[in-house]
Amino acid sequence: MSSVRTRSGPRAAVTALVAALALGVAGCVPPDETGTPPPPTDGGNAAQQLGQLTVATAGSMKGYSREHFPHWRNTGKNCDVRDSILQRDGKDVKLSGCNVVGGRWESAYDGRSATDPSDVDIDHMVPLANAWRSGADEWDDAKRGDFANDTTRPQLLAVSASSNRAKGDQDPSQWKPANRSYWCQYAKDWVTVKHHWRLTVTSAEKAALTDMLEGC
Template structure:
């Protein structure tokens, strides 16, 4: 058998080395991303949540959930959510000063950002009673400013304040067409942050998820 030597051998060896490197390349681990939200997936995640009685409010303060974090010069997470959820948004620098928002909770519209609240899907006080009381303030800040999960939502101030810190067994959006998405989002947040649910909360979520199907956007 004829062997290759000289410059040609070097080229062949280099090609073989490059081919091996490409074939043996292992991609870097991707950061954790939330699974796509759909009824079936939410039901599965709900079944994985720990059921427990609500914890005490002892020691609770919103100051233990530092927000809103800076997202640019003179703007913060609130501005980012207003910009994400609004239409025809007007900016001054990166501050949101105008636009149009429709609250998915009750269908109310607003043209002034001062009339819009940024709702924590899982309220801070509810999170405290569900296990966040054992976190440090840094982790609680991560939770309060979570823009990756469906935890932050621009809604009407009246609906946000009516909701307060109640769970789905105590409060549901007036817009029934949003119940499926609401339940999916609630479960996604609690599942990612490993928060507990009460038995009444789980029953309400189970009921809301009935009829939800993959790809349901309501």
């Protein structure tokens, strides 16, 4: 540990402050968007955000296609956002380059475990078709692509293929995870995504989310 000779007085204080700021800037490391899960939202904040969402009837599916939500975006040589989420959500993950070829995943929706990446789906918390009916039909494909590849909000989650397909494009009034202990987090994440992207909710959807948040 090195020693530093110190000085007192206003000029020394200013000098120390400037040095500290410089060190802070030099030590900044850009956050890895897919390296860690998005920070949790507390139940009270989620309830407040839910109250700010516009309640509307579900829109039409006219014109909908998953191709209007281009995904998965490239995140490296021969790998994409799917690989990034598999790596983020898995344990003992094995890579070939940046492709995920093995590991262990536990699905929060139903508690099922998998060791083969092909048995794992990357779920869109707010399904693409639901987003389309909630306002995304008015976006351009570039914005819809941002939504479909959003690694900053809790929009993407590695889950069992069976639970993802059972969910389909349903909202929380129509489908909830079999794992009841996950309902609170599920509702908070759903609200966080819809709030950020300014998507609407139906009255039934809002009522279901309110009930789930009350259990937090």
